Amino acid sequence: YLTFDHIDFETGLVNYPRRKTEIARQFVLWPEAIEAINAWRAVRPVAANNECEKYVFLTKYGNPWRNEQHRGCPLSREFKKLLRVAGYDRKGISFGALRKSFRTAVSIYTVDESDEKIADLICGHADSSMRSRYRQRVSLQKLERVGGYVREWLYGIRKPK
Numbered sequence: 001y002l003t004f005d006h007i008d009f010e011t012g013l014v015n016y017p018r019r020k021t022e023i024a025r026q027f028v029l030w031p032e033a034i035e036a037i038n039a040w041r042a043v044r045p046v047a048a049n050n051e052c053e054k055y056v057f058l059t060k061y062g063n064p065w066r067n068e069q070h071r072g073c074p075l076s077r078e079f080k081k082l083l084r085v086a087g088y089d090r091k092g093i094s095f096g097a098l099r100k101s102f103r104t105a106v107s108i109y110t111v112d113e114s115d116e117k118i119a120d121l122i123c124g125h126a127d128s129s130m131r132s133r134y135r136q137r138v139s140l141q142k143l144e145r146v147g148g149y150v151r152e153w154l155y156g157i158r159k160p161k
Contacts, residue, residue: 012034026122118143
């Protein structure tokens with residue numbers, strides 16, 4: 001579960017292992033996301049206990065939101081409700097589809113293969129190549145660039161290659 005300790009609010013950098021596999025992932029939050037998290041802090045439910053205080057997203061009962069790997073996951077159900085309200089509830093659109101959309105947008109806009117490797121890091125996808133074992137870190141600028149492709153795609157700023 002995402003905790004406040006995972007987020008550097010100065011740079012927007014998030015270091016957050018993928019829960020399903022525990023593979024490390026890093027990404028940079030867009031300014032809109034940082035603003036939304038800060039706004040959420042003001043209206044966030046009271047944590048059920050001291051342990052729950054560290055989690056960014058809490059249910060109305062003060063417990064962390066769980067994204068479980070099965071149909072009927074509480075987070076997925078809530079996402080479906082939001083889709084319905086926004087008029088986007090249709091087959092193939094789900095919480096899990098966000099990851100697929102991200103990878104698709106990166107594939108459409110990337111200019112070189114290294115961007116795909118950075119997308120692996122952002123998604124927490126396994127990269128078993130020797131190169132990944134020796135890679136020490138990815139710069140904040142490269143993470144921002146790859147995340148920027150998706151932001152430009154989402155807001156219609158950039159045309160596909």
